[in-house]
Amino acid sequence: MTAISVHHLWKEYGDQIVLEDISLDFTPRSFIALVGPSGCGKTTFLRILLSEETVTRGEVLIDGKPIAREPGADRGVVFQRYSVFPHLTVLGNVVLAAEMEEAPFTGRLFGPRRRQVEEEARALIEEVGLKGAEDKYPAALSGGMQQRLALAQAIMRKPKILLLDEPFGALDPGIRADIHQLMLKLWNSCEMTVVMVTHDLKEAFTLATRIIAFERRRNRPEEKARYGATIAKDIEVWPTRIAGKTRQASPTPGRDDPAIPSGPGRDDPALQTA
Ligand SMILES: Nc1ncnc2c1ncn2[C@@H]1O[C@H](COP(=O)(O)OP(=O)(O)OP(=O)(O)O)[C@@H](O)[C@H]1O
Numbered sequence: 001m002t003a004i005s006v007h008h009l010w011k012e013y014g015d016q017i018v019l020e021d022i023s024l025d026f027t028p029r030s031f032i033a034l035v036g037p038s039g040c041g042k043t044t045f046l047r048i049l050l051s052e053e054t055v056t057r058g059e060v061l062i063d064g065k066p067i068a069r070e071p072g073a074d075r076g077v078v079f080q081r082y083s084v085f086p087h088l089t090v091l092g093n094v095v096l097a098a099e100m101e102e103a104p105f106t107g108r109l110f111g112p113r114r115r116q117v118e119e120e121a122r123a124l125i126e127e128v129g130l131k132g133a134e135d136k137y138p139a140a141l142s143g144g145m146q147q148r149l150a151l152a153q154a155i156m157r158k159p160k161i162l163l164l165d166e167p168f169g170a171l172d173p174g175i176r177a178d179i180h181q182l183m184l185k186l187w188n189s190c191e192m193t194v195v196m197v198t199h200d201l202k203e204a205f206t207l208a209t210r211i212i213a214f215e216r217r218r219n220r221p222e223e224k225a226r227y228g229a230t231i232a233k234d235i236e237v238w239p240t241r242i243a244g245k246t247r248q249a250s251p252t253p254g255r256d257d258p259a260i261p262s263g264p265g266r267d268d269p270a271l272q273t274a
Contacts, residue, residue: 002063002074002160002193003028004049009058010228011044018044020228022058024212031187031194033204036214040229042197045214046163049195050075062161073101076154076192080166083150084138090149091134094121097156121156127189128152128182144175148182155190162187164196168203180206204237211235 004026011019018041026032034042047053051071060067084093098117128148138146147167168176187194198204204211215232
């Protein structure tokens with residue numbers, strides 16, 4: 001269960017201020033949606049949480065300790081595309097996640113440990129709805145299936161924090177609704193804090209416990225050197241949720257509950273011909 005604290009974070013690229021004095025505390029197991037206009041620094045913020053970028057000023061603490069300088073297994077990531085390896089099968093992609101973690105130099109596990117990892121990978125593949133596609137290559141999977149695989153690959157390493165950069169942005173609406181259900185299921189079953197960048201407000205309200213909107217209040221070219229994006233809105237979507245408790249769909253959904261579609265998903269492998 002992982003808390004993230006950001007204190008007076010500034011990020012500048014040359015003479016451009018991207019993020020200005022951002023302070024935030026994410027409680028363990030929160031699901032944060034980061035929204036805001038294009039170019040306001042959402043991905044930059046995510047990359048800082050991944051240790052792919054450093055702050056110019058301020059600090060980021062994970063469970064009270066300064067964030068590691070390098071990306072690590074404690075933080076998983078899924079991008080809109082190209083998160084998986086095209087030359088590996090579904091099973092190979094998920095197994096590799098564990099191999100990179102446990103055998104970073106050779107990238108291979110052997111004997112009983114390899115068999116154990118393969119079993120874990122098969123169970124996870126089934127959990128994300130890809131059973132039967134273990135031997136397929138990503139090119140033979142639909143967009144929705146590829147993102148399911150990317151989620152399985154990220155979760156195989158049991159990250160404490162899952163960072164999502166518009167992971168479902170390229171999927172059509174029906175497939176997106178199905179994968180939202182999967183995302184909620186995974187978030188409930190794994191003890192992760194999730195931070196997701198999205199342009200889709202409906203998606204933010206469906207998935208997140210809290211929505212943070214970044215906005216650059218002054219955006220003229222001559223102002224970029226003096227003003228970065230700040231927090232324009234901070235909305236608690238599930239104010240009654242206590243950290244550590246799982247989120248259940250209520251038997252009789254309230255008017256403000258997120259929509260929970262039911263029935264088989266449109267991107268179910270059984271419905272795929274490829
Ligand atoms: N490595 C970099 N070097 C210089 N400028 C950068 C770098 N990375 C990002 N920027 C600039 O920082 C600003 C914020 O970019 P970022 O990608 O974080 O925005 P965003 O809110 O995620 O945008 P979008 O919604 O379009 O993905 C942009 O003006 C971008 O050009």
